[in-house]
């Protein structure tokens with residue numbers, strides 16, 4: 001095993017940096033990188049560290065002095081002579097990766113398949129098992145991500161890119177960068193909005209780790225009144241109508257027509273939903289009869305008992321505004337998965353800040369309304385917007401990218417992202433007996449989880465409750481993803497809540513139920529398929545949906561009939577042997593091979 005010659009020197013620098021941290025400093029390493037150029041040598045970390053004389057020991061990643069660390073790369077070192085990532089574990093420097101050494105490419109990935117050459121440390125970061133929280137990337141941000149992070153704060157910036165191209169991680173670093181550097185964000189505060197509590201749990205660590213002062217909210221929690229999220233609209237049409245822009249006018253008329261002064265938003269909205277005649281009077285020219293019908297809801301015993309949905313809460317927020325209760329304003333808002341914003345949701349965010357960063361992918365719209373162009377959303381914030389695109393894939397293995405793209409009508413809005421990952425090869429497809437789909441998927445998921453994988457088992461929303469009950473009754477410890485429990489080795493998720501998440505392996509249950517032939521269904525399927533970093537397995541009892549039909553195979557016999565299998569001609573031909581394995585065994589063996597390969601690579605290092 002070879003050790004980097006500078007390991008001891010960097011350990012000394014790390015010890016020195018720890019010595020100047022205040023006692024209540026979080027147990028995160030004070031530095032993760034070093035850059036040398038004509039300006040000298042600087043260490044880069046999450047925050048500034050100074051010695052007793054006030055001299056800089058470590059510069060914060062968001063300080064201008066750290067710029068060269070992020071702007072230089074192996075293929076374009078500029079004037080940088082050393083770009084080093086320092087990996088620390090338990091206060092010990094355990095590895096050094098020099099992407100640039102002596103002013104030229106150093107420890108980098110091999111150049112192949114027209115893939116960009118990146119530091120090996122990026123590849124190593126991608127090879128880590130997922131943890132249930134978004135992976136840390138502050139030490140390995142790429143120049144194109146850093147450039148977006150530092151775009152000026154005022155105005156509207158759209159960060160788009162295919163699945164896994166780093167939109168979320170870039171947007172969150174941008175939030176932290178603006179919190180530190182942008183006058184507006186510093187003075188007015190910074191708001192980060194994600195679509196739901198599940199994604200909030202997934203990304204919740206990033207800003208505190210970066211020491212950034214920001215308020216993180218999910219869309220439902222923007223409303224600060226007494227109503228809480230308690231329900232979901234079973235019919236997408238109801239959510240679509242509630243989210244549509246005409247509701248702003250309907251609510252304005254509602255407030256103007258209210259005859260009892262002092263009514264709360266909750267009382268007004270309950271009254272509107274429960275009174276078809278009132279709705280007709282107010283919205284006859286704005287909503288068709290069928291659209292008004294889907295809004296009808298028998299009032300619950302009290303406002304507290306109402307099954308308020310996310311779109312109801314957004315309407316309550318609009319009502320609060322109309323009743324003269326202004327929302328808290330911020331200097332800048334960063335919105336993740338922004339493609340799913342409804343017009344009413346966009347209005348709610350615009351009331352809080354007109355300077356926004358919207359990160360998203362129009363192909364991944366899984367909200368009730370689809371936007372064909374970003375201008376349909378940016379118009380709620382202002383007239384001028386800038387769009388930037390990330391095009392290097394950090395998550396989805398190439399074969400999965402290829403398969404998933406078949407779900408997109410017309411091939412999708414964006415170019416196919418160039419993925420850094422091969423993963424574990426072509427997706428596995430297994431036909432099972434009707435009724436067994438979820439159980440088989442979960443047991444394959446448990447097998448993969450047994451080797452260290454984080455596994456997401458994705459089902460159609462209509463199948464979620466039944467599958468969760470099955471897990472509970474069978475004593476299977478699967479996380480309830482709908483409740484934001486992403487900490488278990490296996491997490492169960494409905495397909496409409498997987499936007500933004502990432503797992504080592506995804507087991508997809510009965511894709512035809514998710515991609516039910518509608519455009520929304522195909523996009524749900526696309527998003528679900530693109531959540532894995534290593535392997536995708538598909539379990540189905542009915543015919544596979546369009547875009548997957550070529551994977552259809554006859555049902556396998558329950559017990560493999562070994563004697564009928566052709567014997568491999570040569571015992572050393574492992575690939576043939578491998579192909580004979582049942583799909584779930586194959587998944588397991590693939591995981592084990594990968595682990596062995598990684599262990600042996602680590603030993604070589």
Ligand SMILES: Nc1ncnc2c1ncn2[C@@H]1O[C@H](COP(=O)(O)OP(=O)(O)OP(=O)(O)O)[C@@H](O)[C@H]1O
Pocket residue numbers: 122125126134135136137140141142145161162163164165166167168169170361394395499500501502530
């Ligand atoms: N420069 C980088 N170095 C290391 N890891 C990175 C880098 N950029 C992104 N990643 C990792 O790639 C994964 C995908 O990133 P992210 O979730 O931000 O993508 P996304 O574009 O928001 O995906 P989606 O929209 O499909 O959810 C994450 O684990 C993230 O930490």
